Amino acid sequence: MPSLQLQEAAAVDEAVSSMMSLLGAAMSSEKKGSAAAAAEQRVEWLRSQLIGKDAEFDTPFGRRLLTYADHTASGRSLRYIEDYLLNEVLPFYGNTHTEDSHVGSKTTRLVHKAARYVKRCMGGGAGDALLFCGAGTTAAIRRLQEVIGVAAPSAAPLRARLAAGLRREERWVVFVGPYEHHSNLLSWRQSLAEVVEVGVDGDGLVDVAALRRALASPRYADRPMLGSFSACSNVTGIAVDTRELARVLHQHGAFACFDFAASGPYLKIDMKSGEVDGYDAVFLSPHKFVGGPGTPGILLMNKSLYRLNSQPPSMCGGGTVAYVNGFNEEDTLYYDDIEEREDAGTPPIVQKIRASLAFWVKEYIGYETMELHERVYSEMAMKRLVDNPNIKVLGNTTVDRLPIFSFLIYPPVEDSLFLRVEPGCYNSLENKTNKRLPLHGRFVTKLLNDLFGIQARGGCACAGPYGHILLDVNNELSLRIRSAILEGYSGLKPGWTRLSFAYYLSKEEFKFILSAIEFIAAYGHRFLPLYKFDWITGNWTFREQAIKYHVLREELSLATSVQYAENIKSRIAKNLDKKPEPNHMRFETYLENARKIARSLPNINQQIVSIPKGVDPDMVLFHI
Numbered sequence: 001m002p003s004l005q006l007q008e009a010a011a012v013d014e015a016v017s018s019m020m021s022l023l024g025a026a027m028s029s030e031k032k033g034s035a036a037a038a039a040e041q042r043v044e045w046l047r048s049q050l051i052g053k054d055a056e057f058d059t060p061f062g063r064r065l066l067t068y069a070d071h072t073a074s075g076r077s078l079r080y081i082e083d084y085l086l087n088e089v090l091p092f093y094g095n096t097h098t099e100d101s102h103v104g105s106k107t108t109r110l111v112h113k114a115a116r117y118v119k120r121c122m123g124g125g126a127g128d129a130l131l132f133c134g135a136g137t138t139a140a141i142r143r144l145q146e147v148i149g150v151a152a153p154s155a156a157p158l159r160a161r162l163a164a165g166l167r168r169e170e171r172w173v174v175f176v177g178p179y180e181h182h183s184n185l186l187s188w189r190q191s192l193a194e195v196v197e198v199g200v201d202g203d204g205l206v207d208v209a210a211l212r213r214a215l216a217s218p219r220y221a222d223r224p225m226l227g228s229f230s231a232c233s234n235v236t237g238i239a240v241d242t243r244e245l246a247r248v249l250h251q252h253g254a255f256a257c258f259d260f261a262a263s264g265p266y267l268k269i270d271m272k273s274g275e276v277d278g279y280d281a282v283f284l285s286p287h288k289f290v291g292g293p294g295t296p297g298i299l300l301m302n303k304s305l306y307r308l309n310s311q312p313p314s315m316c317g318g319g320t321v322a323y324v325n326g327f328n329e330e331d332t333l334y335y336d337d338i339e340e341r342e343d344a345g346t347p348p349i350v351q352k353i354r355a356s357l358a359f360w361v362k363e364y365i366g367y368e369t370m371e372l373h374e375r376v377y378s379e380m381a382m383k384r385l386v387d388n389p390n391i392k393v394l395g396n397t398t399v400d401r402l403p404i405f406s407f408l409i410y411p412p413v414e415d416s417l418f419l420r421v422e423p424g425c426y427n428s429l430e431n432k433t434n435k436r437l438p439l440h441g442r443f444v445t446k447l448l449n450d451l452f453g454i455q456a457r458g459g460c461a462c463a464g465p466y467g468h469i470l471l472d473v474n475n476e477l478s479l480r481i482r483s484a485i486l487e488g489y490s491g492l493k494p495g496w497t498r499l500s501f502a503y504y505l506s507k508e509e510f511k512f513i514l515s516a517i518e519f520i521a522a523y524g525h526r527f528l529p530l531y532k533f534d535w536i537t538g539n540w541t542f543r544e545q546a547i548k549y550h551v552l553r554e555e556l557s558l559a560t561s562v563q564y565a566e567n568i569k570s571r572i573a574k575n576l577d578k579k580p581e582p583n584h585m586r587f588e589t590y591l592e593n594a595r596k597i598a599r600s601l602p603n604i605n606q607q608i609v610s611i612p613k614g615v616d617p618d619m620v621l622f623h624i
Helices: 015-029 031-047 080-094 102-121 136-149 156-164 210-215 242-251 349-365 365-385 440-454 464-470 475-486 507-530 544-549 552-562 563-573 583-600
Strands: 058-060 062-064 126-134 171-177 194-197 226-231 257-258 283-286 297-302 321-323 392-393 404-409 456-461 496-500 531-532 541-542
Touching: 031 349, 031 365, 058 440, 062 583, 080 102, 080 126, 080 349, 102 349, 126 349, 136 257, 136 283, 171 210, 171 552, 194 297, 194 583, 210 242, 242 257, 242 583, 349 365, 365 404, 365 507, 392 507, 404 507, 404 531, 440 456, 440 496, 440 507, 440 541, 440 583, 507 531, 507 583
Parallel strands: 171 194, 171 226, 226 257, 257 283
Antiparallel strands: 058 062, 126 297, 283 297, 392 404, 404 496, 456 496, 531 541
């Protein structure tokens, strides 16, 4: 591991100083002296290896340093891992399934070693099978459905006939939770299983009491049962007590399966297979790990779940058979080992090795270090965001959460655009119920990108049913929105803005992201006239022509023009011998430029906003 030099910390505001003091105090209590310094040095090394840490891109407001805050969607690549693959793996790369050539033998050993390491990191044992599947959790869940015999064709009539042909005691019952990603809900709905959806309790957590009642229902007696729950919401970061759920499921004779896609990159996964609070299956998307882009999905399952031992594997192909002839299908002999017989064709060789390296980085950094950093970031961010009257953080804000934040931003009442309503037009601040409306989640995401270079995500985060709960969308409104979408108006879908604070973010990045959110909470609505909303797609596009009609067009043009960016490039070119400006100074420049632009944008008293004919204004749940 390379020796590291810690960068000198720049002066930061009181909140971030407080945060770092808390971090230092916590670390001194948990890891004394050199151990704490070594832990911080490992995190600094990780930051130095991030590919794209100095990347820049052009926006309507000038060139911006890319600041990544979309870790829940996908992790960032690491130079250390890519260099290892380039220098140690790819020069000797060859197809597996042979020991007779050097490249075949070496690659086969590397792949087997990678799989064993990943399995060990997840607490898997001899009674478990590790399968690499597709590109993420979606494929891993599908593979489980295939090996337990509930996967079905997409054609609804055929699926219905197959389900009707099952005896009652043969048909699986699958219990899912309220936080499920679409991958862990829709795929079960489209299977041969009967799906039971468990809601939230009064605190917005998984309703364990309702799960107990459902499991004990006579309707499901003497039938195979399985629970498939998210270990953590990818929307709110609320973690599920997987051990408690596993105990409840096992006490009622059900298998316990968990989707660790959102929390797997940060929390320790210990299968504990066979124990009352252990897991029977774990789904994982290593591409969400730092260093993980380009890895396959992972399914680690107890072998007792596998129902194809006396049948062909879920996918037949090369590498799964010991013997096959050309005259009798029944003579075919498939391998007995589940991991071997379920790895048809050329395996994802480099992808498996990359996954093992991503797990190695996770183990190298250490769980205490990750948990400490993320706890501090989560607490500090929660306090600042919740205390802001123009920001609503979704979900229960008083329980332990990973630093995943989905939020709504409302224009300040004292600085709002109270708009005049005319035929064919819409008052975008309030609807007929006088309910204060937030900015569109994707508009906020666009401003974070264009003004600050911050990469976040707008929408519903592929968790539509949970979104209905969080946004209090009742059945009637939901069906009306569905009808509008059928008419082509996908832009009407409600949603939010989501970002996350990974443990390896620097304190300067953390402070900058929070300041950018607070800026948009104060001034984001003033930028609405500069963007065009597409009711069909939900996209927000910068209007270059809007500058012409601005009362302070010269000032705004200066801040947004290409020439402004070129002037900066020219100044940089003249000072090539100087060190690049520190990131924290660039962040402050972005914030100051945004403030100047916001001040130049007038607080418009009247603005007419047209909506498409046939769209009920009461269905527009956001400020436009």
